[in-house]
Amino acid sequence: MENKRDHKLDNFFSYSFSLDCLIFGFQDGKINLLLVKRESEPFKDQWAIPGDLIYPDEDLPNAASRILKDLTSIEGIDLHQAQTFGNPARHPQGRVITSAYFALVRMDDLQEYARSWSDRIQWMPIYSIPRLSFDHNEIAISTFEVLKQKLTIYPIAFDLLPEKFTINNLQEIYEYAFQQDWDKANFRKKLKKIPLIKLNEKQKNVKHRPASLFKLDSEQLSKMIKREDYSFSLKIN
Amino acid sequence: MENKRDHKLDNFFSYSFSLDCLIFGFQDGKINLLLVKRESEPFKDQWAIPGDLIYPDEDLPNAASRILKDLTSIEGIDLHQAQTFGNPARHPQGRVITSAYFALVRMDDLQEYARSWSDRIQWMPIYSIPRLSFDHNEIAISTFEVLKQKLTIYPIAFDLLPEKFTINNLQEIYEYAFQQDWDKANFRKKLKKIPLIKLNEKQKNVKHRPASLFKLDSEQLSKMIKREDYSFSLKIN
DNA sequence: CCAAAAGTGTTGCGAGTACACCCATGG
DNA sequence: CCATGGGTGTACTCGCAACACTTTTGG
Structure with missing residues (x-):
């Protein structure tokens, strides 16, 4: 030894x-x-x-x-x-x-x-x-x-996205990560707990209804985290 | 040392x-x-x-x-x-x-x-x-x-307990860890997802109704984990 | 017109909470 | 008898999943 x-x-x-x-x-x-x-x-x-x-x-x-x-x-x-x-x-x-x-x-x-x-x-x-x-x-x-x-716990998915993103972009991250699909209506409801700002801007050059662009309200998020008011969590399965 | x-x-x-x-x-x-x-x-x-x-x-x-x-x-x-x-x-x-x-x-x-x-x-x-x-x-x-x-995710609390334990022992671990109380009836319902064996044995020398002793059904637990059938999770707050 | 995806509302089920009540023991 | 904590049933609520339906674009 x-x-x-x-x-x-x-x-x-x-x-x-x-x-x-x-x-x-x-x-x-x-x-x-x-x-x-x-x-x-x-x-x-x-x-x-x-x-x-x-x-x-x-x-x-x-x-x-x-x-x-x-x-x-x-x-x-x-x-x-x-x-x-x-x-x-x-x-x-x-x-x-x-x-x-x-x-x-x-x-x-x-x-x-x-x-x-x-x-x-x-x-x-x-x-x-x-x-x-x-x-x-x-x-x-x-x-x-x-x-x-x-x-599943922290709002880090936004770090992967451009400043302006669609809700579907976000959903794709989760669906690819967990190899699992979510219902889009229900997925949006989960996001209610994360402060997002809806911009007056839309996708362009898509052959379907263009999605609204959002950005993360980082200031609001910091405040929420500070006062332990942030409670997003995603259940798998 | x-x-x-x-x-x-x-x-x-x-x-x-x-x-x-x-x-x-x-x-x-x-x-x-x-x-x-x-x-x-x-x-x-x-x-x-x-x-x-x-x-x-x-x-x-x-x-x-x-x-x-x-x-x-x-x-x-x-x-x-x-x-x-x-x-x-x-x-x-x-x-x-x-x-x-x-x-x-x-x-x-x-x-x-x-x-x-x-x-x-x-x-x-x-x-x-x-x-x-x-x-x-x-x-x-x-x-x-x-x-x-x-x-909150894994059944590791049992590692802290003697082989035979009461449900309250288990609850105490969680309550101390998270500095938070749970309703005992509801806490028991959460445990439904973890395979426990109720023994024909009780606490002794307590000045109240003696609690039943349980042990973890490790075999069953391994099987559940193997077939991804294990889904215990504890929500805080 | 249609196709495709965005976006929203409704309904029903089930998990989780609050709470009440009974049980078994020591003193 | 009481105090103490063990143990269980119930009713209500709220979240969530399923699903239908409307909207907006390109072609």
Whole structure:
């Protein structure tokens, strides 16, 4: 027992701590995960969740923000901690413990960026993730479960939507996440508990009645949360 | 017990990874957290959450089991991962990132053990935790929140109870956890969804009508979970 | 006109709440 | 006898699911 512990840690890779940042986006009715193609061994040229070692003076949320910003230039959005993974065999080159964080981003804000990097990064629908590097499939599944859990209680789905969205956009997020359909009338009734502002604007160029655009009343929401007056919850099944 | 190797920190662990194991028990209507008195600097003789560095060949769940077993001799119970903490300043002697795990134990099984160590360990009601070492107050609060969250969905409250318990014991756990009272008739109806076996046994030496003792029908519960037929959920407020 | 999706109102069932009442024990 | 908490039945309410129906656009 004492012997095992006499490992020296001067080799950065022999025992280190990293953070994986799972970036989720929503488009065309699907929730996507941003993957990067690895540029070095191990698993060179295979898809992976973006991540990095944590710097010595960095708190975990800082590291998550940094990774998100380096990759997408996005700043100032909420990051959520999911699970931490520490199987000694998870990294072939040494002991690397990793914490998963996730962010929900507006894919629209990233269009041109995504094109410029299109050979090294890719959005993949969460239910169609290919085989990934390391134990990243397990991390993706686990983190998506945490995301789903939070979706049932917190109003984080809006982070995936553009500022102006239709009620149906929102419903699609839930239907895709839980692979389950809701009645649109009843779904709208659930939303009564979330403060939304109906804009004087409608969808365009649709060959059916255009839907009204809404935005989240963030101020009102903060107030409600402050006075513990926020009670949205979505029952599955 | 824990931290007997803290003195090595400066030469050995300039950057290390530990695991804190929050052990919860239930007695006399209160949920308690097991704390240990630190035997070395920093924070010598102050209360702390039991924890240890993770061994090089150990997965996180293994480390959590080990810490639990070393301290209490308890084996084979469920351990749940909570949050991971990595503030660079959280440990005065170096960078230590720590993952919190929690276990729910039967306090009755630990009576004699608790007495034999009574000067170095102590159960403290979760709502009366004193000032702890490091950032352990934050860890305790955060982990208790995760525990509460799980209590609303999963049948883990039984892990806190002796094999034979009364319905009121169970209700007390929820009422203490959420600091909220439930109507006893209605509380019983919620439990209809959890398979319980009513034993031909009653409380003794109580100066009122003795309550029936129940036990959890674990087999039935596993079956229900397997066929996704388990749907207990407790609404707060 | 029709197709398609937006958006709303109504009804009926069921879960959950409030509350009343009876039961078993010790003192 | 009382006090205390165990245990159960009932009636009412409110949320929610099902479903029908109207509205607005493009073609």
